[in-house]
Amino acid sequence: MSEELVELTGLTVEFGTTRVVKGVSLTVRSGECVALVGESGSGKSVTARTLLGLTGDGARVKAETLRIGGRDATAFTERQWREVRGTGIGYVLQDALVSLDPLRTIGKEVAEAIRPYRTASRADIRKRVVHLLEAVGVPEPEVRASQYPHELSGGLRQRALIASAIACDPVLLIADEPTTALDVTVQAQILRLLGLRKRTGTALLLISHDLAVVAELADRVLVMKDGVIVEEGATEDVLTSPRHPYTRELLAAVPGEHARGTRLSGTPGVPQRRGEPGEIVIEARDLVKTFKGRPAVREVSFRLRAGETLGLVGESGSGKTTTARLVLGLLDPDAGSVEIDGHDWRGLTRARKRELRRHIQVVYQDPLSSFDPRFNVRRILDEALHVGGEPKESRIDRSVELLEQVGLDASILERRPLSLSGGQRQRVAIARALAPRPRVIVCDEPVSALDVSVQAQVLDLLADLQADLGVAYLFISHHLGVVRHVSDRVAVMKDGRIVETGDVESVFTDPRHDYTRELIAAVPRLPDPSRAAVEEEVPA
Amino acid sequence: MSRVRECRTPRPGVWGAAVFLVLLIAAAVFPGLLVSGDPNGTDMLAALQGPTADHPLGTDANGRDLLTRIVHGARPSLLAGLGVTALSIAAGTVIGLAAGLGGRIADETLMRLVDVVLSIPTLMLALLVITITGPGVFNTVLAIAFFMVPKYARLIRTQVAVIRRAGFVEAATSLGLTRVRIVLRHILPNAFQPLLALATIEVGAAIVAVASLSFLGLGAKPPAPEWGAMLAGGRDYFSVAWWVAVFPGVAITLTVLSITVLGRYLQRRLEGRPA
Numbered sequence: 032m033s034e035e036l037v038e039l040t041g042l043t044v045e046f047g048t049t050r051v052v053k054g055v056s057l058t059v060r061s062g063e064c065v066a067l068v069g070e071s072g073s074g075k076s077v078t079a080r081t082l083l084g085l086t087g088d089g090a091r092v093k094a095e096t097l098r099i100g101g102r103d104a105t106a107f108t109e110r111q112w113r114e115v116r117g118t119g120i121g122y123v124l125q126d127a128l129v130s131l132d133p134l135r136t137i138g139k140e141v142a143e144a145i146r147p148y149r150t151a152s153r154a155d156i157r158k159r160v161v162h163l164l165e166a167v168g169v170p171e172p173e174v175r176a177s178q179y180p181h182e183l184s185g186g187l188r189q190r191a192l193i194a195s196a197i198a199c200d201p202v203l204l205i206a207d208e209p210t211t212a213l214d215v216t217v218q219a220q221i222l223r224l225l226g227l228r229k230r231t232g233t234a235l236l237l238i239s240h241d242l243a244v245v246a247e248l249a250d251r252v253l254v255m256k257d258g259v260i261v262e263e264g265a266t267e268d269v270l271t272s273p274r275h276p277y278t279r280e281l282l283a284a285v286p287g288e289h290a291r292g293t294r295l296s297g298t299p300g301v302p303q304r305r306g307e308p309g310e311i312v313i314e315a316r317d318l319v320k321t322f323k324g325r326p327a328v329r330e331v332s333f334r335l336r337a338g339e340t341l342g343l344v345g346e347s348g349s350g351k352t353t354t355a356r357l358v359l360g361l362l363d364p365d366a367g368s369v370e371i372d373g374h375d376w377r378g379l380t381r382a383r384k385r386e387l388r389r390h391i392q393v394v395y396q397d398p399l400s401s402f403d404p405r406f407n408v409r410r411i412l413d414e415a416l417h418v419g420g421e422p423k424e425s426r427i428d429r430s431v432e433l434l435e436q437v438g439l440d441a442s443i444l445e446r447r448p449l450s451l452s453g454g455q456r457q458r459v460a461i462a463r464a465l466a467p468r469p470r471v472i473v474c475d476e477p478v479s480a481l482d483v484s485v486q487a488q489v490l491d492l493l494a495d496l497q498a499d500l501g502v503a504y505l506f507i508s509h510h511l512g513v514v515r516h517v518s519d520r521v522a523v524m525k526d527g528r529i530v531e532t533g534d535v536e537s538v539f540t541d542p543r544h545d546y547t548r549e550l551i552a553a554v555p556r557l558p559d560p561s562r563a564a565v566e567e568e569v570p571a
Numbered sequence: 572m573s574r575v576r577e578c579r580t581p582r583p584g585v586w587g588a589a590v591f592l593v594l595l596i597a598a599a600v601f602p603g604l605l606v607s608g609d610p611n612g613t614d615m616l617a618a619l620q621g622p623t624a625d626h627p628l629g630t631d632a633n634g635r636d637l638l639t640r641i642v643h644g645a646r647p648s649l650l651a652g653l654g655v656t657a658l659s660i661a662a663g664t665v666i667g668l669a670a671g672l673g674g675r676i677a678d679e680t681l682m683r684l685v686d687v688v689l690s691i692p693t694l695m696l697a698l699l700v701i702t703i704t705g706p707g708v709f710n711t712v713l714a715i716a717f718f719m720v721p722k723y724a725r726l727i728r729t730q731v732a733v734i735r736r737a738g739f740v741e742a743a744t745s746l747g748l749t750r751v752r753i754v755l756r757h758i759l760p761n762a763f764q765p766l767l768a769l770a771t772i773e774v775g776a777a778i779v780a781v782a783s784l785s786f787l788g789l790g791a792k793p794p795a796p797e798w799g800a801m802l803a804g805g806r807d808y809f810s811v812a813w814w815v816a817v818f819p820g821v822a823i824t825l826t827v828l829s830i831t832v833l834g835r836y837l838q839r840r841l842e843g844r845p846a
Binding site for chain 2: 359360361381385386387388389391392393395397400401402403404405414415418463467
């Protein structure tokens with residue numbers, strides 16, 4: 032059973048003059064699951080694509096050995112690679128919305144993966160498509176097969192991608208961040224599905240930035256950093272007793288129950304202190320908002336006090352962002368009211384609304400799109416300070432001060448966000464939010480687009496700022512670990528309603544609502560030595 | 572990487588176009604620097620002479636030096652081209668902004684009007700406008716600007732409609748900026764970006780249009796040294812003195828070509844990718 036499907040040694044890949052993969056060796060045997068873990072830019076995806084001959088134009092690939100299914104693949108022609116793709120190795124891409132043709136039904140998409148390899152009648156193909164969709168757990172496969180990608184949820188799209196990847200029974204399935212864009216419960220389902228493929232004998236190569244995601248599925252873990260594999264070993268060993276400092280850093284950066292009240296990044300700093308919450312800064316009462324007859328938010332009420340963090344958790348479509356926009360006064364509720372610092376958005380003149388906006392600022396998931404592309408950091412901050420009533424002469428000094436507060440150097444002032452890293456961009460966004468000296472900052476998925484270690488730094492920064500400035504956060508996230516780490520209180524949203532609310536520890540340790548329980552159970556966890564065997568699911 | 576660099580470093584054609592345009596601008600601003608004679612000075616003895624050392628591009632039926640006239644013709648041509656572009660951008664921006672920022676009704680009304688203008692052949696439209704306003708350089712510019720407006724209006728409207736929903740506009744709103752400031756500082760400058768490249772190319776088109784109307788006798792009146800009018804004047808002598816019509820034509824062609832080449836280059840630079 033331990034036949035070597037892929038044997039790769041000494042792989043280097045260069046794009047132009049930059050070497051992104053530096054001497055990577057990797058073996059995948061039949062029936063095993065290997066995880067390649069690393070941050071963006073570590074070279075993990077490029078390595079995976081090499082195994083499919085998809086490294087791309089302009090890449091110089093060198094490998095000492097590259098054997099696929101026992102054959103030397105270093106001199107494969109495009110024709111031979113095509114043979115490998117599909118029948119030998121199936122590839123599941125990360126973003127199911129982008130990776131599926133928007134103009135074709137998913138049935139056609141899956142059928143296409145079958146057609147070139149087996150000559151079959153239309154009816155047979157149809158049958159096989161339905162069978163494949165069924166195998167990946169798509170409910171009502173006959174109906175779904177005739178639907179277009181945009182009509183399906185993220186989870187179903189991801190399943191369709193997996194279905195087309197396994198259409199020709201590949202011996203190895205490569206999944207590049209298969210669950211990154213998905214909600215926790217859906218992520219759990221996809222991981223179970225991949226686990227099922229593994230038990231039926233398919234080998235898996237999982238690529239992820241999230242150690243917790245791979246923890247349950249992988250037999251072996253390879254940790255990659257800057258194009259080099261820094262640590263390799265059995266999953267249990269790597270995750271419970273990491274040898275390389277980078278692996279340790281990655282593990283420490285994962286927010287969750289174990290990390291509450293501590294710093295996630297290795298940087299020194301004051302331990303989090305939490306003062307007594309002050310006066311009420313947001314009072315939301317019975318908010319209702321309906322879009323084209325579809326209720327997005329129904330009777331949502333909550334309260335946020337100065338210096339406190341309220342976590343708003345829920346899956347996509349649960350109404351979190353609509354709630355945020357109502358709170359920010361960017362949308363008018365159909366019913367209910369929001370008071371910021373005791374002022375109701377309703378009935379305010381435009382000028383008064385603008386004034387009130389200073390008290391409540393926002394940090395978005397994607398900082399880049401929240402900056403005017405023509406503006407450099409200096410102008411971004413200058414404008415925010417202008418709004419805050421800062422006189423023109425002192426704005427530069429204040430900008431430098433703000434940058435220092437968020438841990439950035441003044442030299443960044445003349446740069447444009449496009450040339451900054453994801454973490455730096457989010458810091459600039461936080462600096463901008465701080466500029467008008469707000470009482471509350473609404474953080475809408477502020478770390479969802481960041482790597483684990485950068486996420487750790489940003490979460491630490493937010494904690495420090497709260498301790499220093501006493502600012503309150505309305506922290507919106509689908510990531511339960513993050514919410515548990517940062518929040519004092521938490522509100523769980525589902526279908527536009529808050530189904531459970533309370534102190535963060537009591538909600539997480541003793542959830543009352545079924546949905547909360549389901550959510551918490553779905554969170555992938557780092558291994559615990561006493562962990563019981565993973566619950567198995569039998570296919571229908 | 573190499574492709575990106577390719578579009579950063581201009582090719583020889585772009586340099587040629589730039590040099591020609593610099594000469595053209597010099598001719599438009601200080602025609603006296605390049606040629607010494609009077610563009611309207613007739614010399615019946617030297618009528619319809621081919622290119623010689625005295626008259627490098629020959630003379631027309633009235634013995635006027637063609638090189639002098641072409642150099643002096645640069646100013647009206649460029650002014651007309653720029654005037655048309657400036658006028659049509661101004662009007663197009665106002666209409667596009669109103670359609671993009673206003674409600675559905677404003678949008679639909681304005682865009683349907685724009686569609687109507689777009690559906691009429693351009694030259695016919697210009698003739699129609701001139702029939703109403705009467706011939707003349709200024710009226711020609713107005714007429715051509717009128718039919719160039721829809722392009723800009725549509726472009727600005729589409730840009731504004733996209734940009735007003737962009738994350739940074741919402742961020743600016745939640746920061747507490749005034750609506751006017753958001754439109755002027757964030758929406759409009761970003762909407763303008765693709766327009767600059769289009770405008771450069773359209774300057775060339777405007778020059779051709781102005782010359783065409785002058786050719787038809789509706790723009791500049793003889794003996795004014797205007798390229799289109801000169802072209803028209805050379806028409807009758809084409810079989811005996813080709814240069815009278817050809818050289819003004821070459822001037823128009825080179826100008827439009829240079830502006831277009833430079834415009835496309837600018838477009839690639841601004842978009843940051845090879846076209």
